[in-house]
Amino acid sequence: MKQFRSMAYPYVAWISVLIVIPMLLIIAYAFTVEGTAFFQGQFTLANFARFFSDAVFIQVLLRSLRVAILTTIVCLLLGYPAAYAIARAGKRSTFLILVITLPTWINMLVRTYAWVGILQDDGLLNHLLGLFGIGPLQMMYTDFAVVLGMVYNFLPFMILEIHTSLSKMDPSFLEAASDLGANRTQAFLRVTLPMSVPGIVSGITLVFLPAVSSFFIPKLLGGGQYVLIGNVIESQFLTSGNWSFGSALSLIMAIIIMLSMFLTRRLDRNRGIDV
Amino acid sequence: MKKKKFPLTRVILAAVIAFFYLPIVYTVVFSFNSSRSLTHFSGFSLRWYEKMFSSSTTMNAIWMTFVVAILATILSTIIGTITVIGLSKCSRPLRSAVGMINDLPIMNPDIVTAIGLLMFFATMEISKGFVTLLLAHVAFCTPYVMLSITPRLRTLDPNLADAALDLGANPWQALWHAIIPQLMPGIVSGALIAFTMSFDDFVISYFVTGNGVQNISILVYTMSKRINPSINAISTLVIVIITAVLILFNLIPMIRDRAMARRKKEETA
Numbered sequence: 001m002k003q004f005r006s007m008a009y010p011y012v013a014w015i016s017v018l019i020v021i022p023m024l025l026i027i028a029y030a031f032t033v034e035g036t037a038f039f040q041g042q043f044t045l046a047n048f049a050r051f052f053s054d055a056v057f058i059q060v061l062l063r064s065l066r067v068a069i070l071t072t073i074v075c076l077l078l079g080y081p082a083a084y085a086i087a088r089a090g091k092r093s094t095f096l097i098l099v100i101t102l103p104t105w106i107n108m109l110v111r112t113y114a115w116v117g118i119l120q121d122d123g124l125l126n127h128l129l130g131l132f133g134i135g136p137l138q139m140m141y142t143d144f145a146v147v148l149g150m151v152y153n154f155l156p157f158m159i160l161e162i163h164t165s166l167s168k169m170d171p172s173f174l175e176a177a178s179d180l181g182a183n184r185t186q187a188f189l190r191v192t193l194p195m196s197v198p199g200i201v202s203g204i205t206l207v208f209l210p211a212v213s214s215f216f217i218p219k220l221l222g223g224g225q226y227v228l229i230g231n232v233i234e235s236q237f238l239t240s241g242n243w244s245f246g247s248a249l250s251l252i253m254a255i256i257i258m259l260s261m262f263l264t265r266r267l268d269r270n271r272g273i274d275v
Numbered sequence: 276m277k278k279k280k281f282p283l284t285r286v287i288l289a290a291v292i293a294f295f296y297l298p299i300v301y302t303v304v305f306s307f308n309s310s311r312s313l314t315h316f317s318g319f320s321l322r323w324y325e326k327m328f329s330s331s332t333t334m335n336a337i338w339m340t341f342v343v344a345i346l347a348t349i350l351s352t353i354i355g356t357i358t359v360i361g362l363s364k365c366s367r368p369l370r371s372a373v374g375m376i377n378d379l380p381i382m383n384p385d386i387v388t389a390i391g392l393l394m395f396f397a398t399m400e401i402s403k404g405f406v407t408l409l410l411a412h413v414a415f416c417t418p419y420v421m422l423s424i425t426p427r428l429r430t431l432d433p434n435l436a437d438a439a440l441d442l443g444a445n446p447w448q449a450l451w452h453a454i455i456p457q458l459m460p461g462i463v464s465g466a467l468i469a470f471t472m473s474f475d476d477f478v479i480s481y482f483v484t485g486n487g488v489q490n491i492s493i494l495v496y497t498m499s500k501r502i503n504p505s506i507n508a509i510s511t512l513v514i515v516i517i518t519a520v521l522i523l524f525n526l527i528p529m530i531r532d533r534a535m536a537r538r539k540k541e542e543t544a
Contacts, residue, residue: 003446004436007361008373011354011417015376018414022391023379029394037398078291085288096288103295105517107475109492110510113499114298117305117313124301124314152298155291213384216477220499230386237390237482247394250387257384 029247047248057232064229065256067143067218068211071150075207076200078151079158083199086159087166097163104156112149112220119145119221145221146228150211157206165199166192201264208264209257229253299514306507313502323508333509336494339405343490344473347412352466354413355420360454363428377418388415389482396483403485411483412473419472420465427461460528467524471517 028038036042051057086096103111118124119139126136139145169192177187215230222228229249236246305313309320327333362370380388392414396407435457439449455462477492484493491513498506 004361004450005364007357008365008369009361011358011361012369012373014354014414014417015373018392018395018410019376019379022388022395025394025398026387026391078287081284081287082291085282085284088284099292100295102518102521103299105471105475105521106299107477107492107495107510107513107517109477109495109499110302110513111298113495113506113510114302116499116502118298118301120314122314152294156295159291209382209384213386215386216496220496230384233386233390237393243394246390250390254383254387 026247026250029243030251031248032244034242034244047245048252050245051248051252060227060232061229061252061256063227064212067146067150067228068208070143070147071154071211072204072208074147074151075155075158076204079155079203080162080196080200083159083162083166086163087169093163093167097160100156100159108153109216109220112153112217115145115149115152115221116140119148140221141223141226143222146218146226149217149221150214153214153217154207154210158203161203161206162196162199165196169195197267201267204264205261208260212257213253302507302510303514305504306511308504308507311502311504313504313507323505326505327508327512330505333494333505336489336491337509337512339408339488340474340490340492343405343409343412344470346409347416347473348466348470350409350413351416351420351469352462355417355465355469356424356455356458356462358417359421359424359428360450360458377421380415381418381422385478386482389479392479393482403483404488408480408484408488408490411479412476415476415479416469416472419468420462423465423468424458424461427458431457463524463528467520470520474517474520 025038030047031043031045032038032040033042033044033046082100086093086100089096120126121136121138121140123139125139129135129137173191173195174187177191178184182190213230215228215234218226218228218231233246233249233253236242236249304316306323307319307321308316309318309322358373362373389411392407392411393403396403396410401407431454435453436446436449439453440446444452475492476490477496480490481493481496484490489497491509495506495509
């Protein structure tokens with residue numbers, strides 16, 4: 001069926017234009033003098049120098065990393081037990097997975113905006129806390145609101161990834177462990193947990209990556225003063241029109257993401273057992 | 276070993292599910308609120324829906340979201356299907372190169388894909404608006420469509436097309452009557468992913484659109500700068516539409532299966 005082969009060629013041209021060239025443009029502009037087009041050929045490292053010499057930008061980067069790491073940890077702490085419970089639910093686990101997936105189909109912006117009312121000073125959450133004699137606490141425009149918004153949006157990814165690796169596990173491994181005298185905690189720590197490392201690793205990637213680059217969650221729940229690296233990139237392109245600095249920022253962000261993904265994958269290789 | 280009725284993991288799962296659905300329910304409830312407040316429900320009213328349907332900006336955004344999502348779904352599904360079939364007959368290096376490039380928009384943060392496309396359209400002097408929005412949507416949807424069809428194609432017998440040709444079909448008939456029907460489940464789920472990805476997209480649309488062309492996500496984003504309860508009405512509409520699409524897509528295969536079962540029964544009878 002060689003005649004079908006040519007059917008793939010238009011797409012090869014299409015992705016070269018709409019995927020490869022845009023990526024090359026980002027790299028080219030990151031090394032171009034501000035305000036000039038890349039093909040005028042003015043190579044510079046000034047965009048990177050500007051970033052690393054300005055304490056404000058370093059602080060923004062550190063805050064983005066802190067928020068993303070915090071989000072990832074919370075997702076892991078909530079996601080693992082939830083995925084574990086789903087994997088143990090037997091026949092109902094398909095239904096439970098559907099329940100977890102359903103909200104992810106709804107617009108992230110819509111779901112994030114829903115928290116604005118709940119987190120207000122006189123909102124639902126403060127009313128609930130009031131029943132226990134706590135508060136009212138200021139929640140909007142804080143780290144708490146931003147991390148909560150991110151956990152809300154990205155937790156399903158963590159649950160689904162961990163559930164996939166847990167459900168692939170052969171239950172006879174646990175029987176073997178208990179036959180060999182392991183109690184439930186030992187069996188979990190030495191059999192289940194190591195075997196779910198691949199799921200944990202891809203879960204971490206799927207949460208950390210959008211968390212570190214998000215810009216509308218901090219804007220909606222953190223307010224205009226709450227700036228993460230995504231917000232700086234947005235303003236470089238849509239407000240100040242500085243493509244060169246914006247591209248350099250995205251390149252720095254992409255490198256950090258790739259580096260952290262590389263490190264998490266190593267964790268997988270060192271500790272995990274391929275299932 | 277004593278088995279607890281409600282182990283901690285189940286409690287956490289229940290809490291997580293409540294956490295996922297609480298804001299959705301909250302939005303739907305407050306879309307019927309009679310006052311502007313986002314925190315106090317003062318009575319049932321449809322005023323935010325009236326406001327939504329009477330605002331031409333809102334109606335245009337909803338219309339635009341549908342037009343782009345439907346066109347992007349059709350185009351990316353067709354392009355994706357044709358390419359996957361073509362690629363399966365191509366050399367391995369070309370296949371893996373396409374796979375790697377396809378991974379870029381999936382692995383990259385949306386904002387990186389978005390600024391790349393923004394700079395590309397501006398460099399090519401394509402003015403921002405409907406065309407750029409649609410091109411961008413097809414560009415980011417197609418890799419997902421291909422990802423959903425490829426595993427299906429791998430399970431196909433590679434001799435299927437040759438068998439059809441031996442039986443006297445021309446290549447197009449072989450494609451249309453032998454290969455495509457076998458890929459259908461993958462194509463349908465790919466189309467569903469494309470539709471919801473396009474319908475829900477904010478980041479990429481926000482960067483590549485202009486000249487007043489906006490979708491629901493961009494509208495919600497610009498409106499959210501101040502407390503605005505009509506967002507809740509729009510959100511409820513989005514929730515209803517997406518739920519309807521999901522039910523529809525899950526029903527179609529069921530109805531088809533039932534029809535097929537009935538046909539089989541009639542044949543054997």
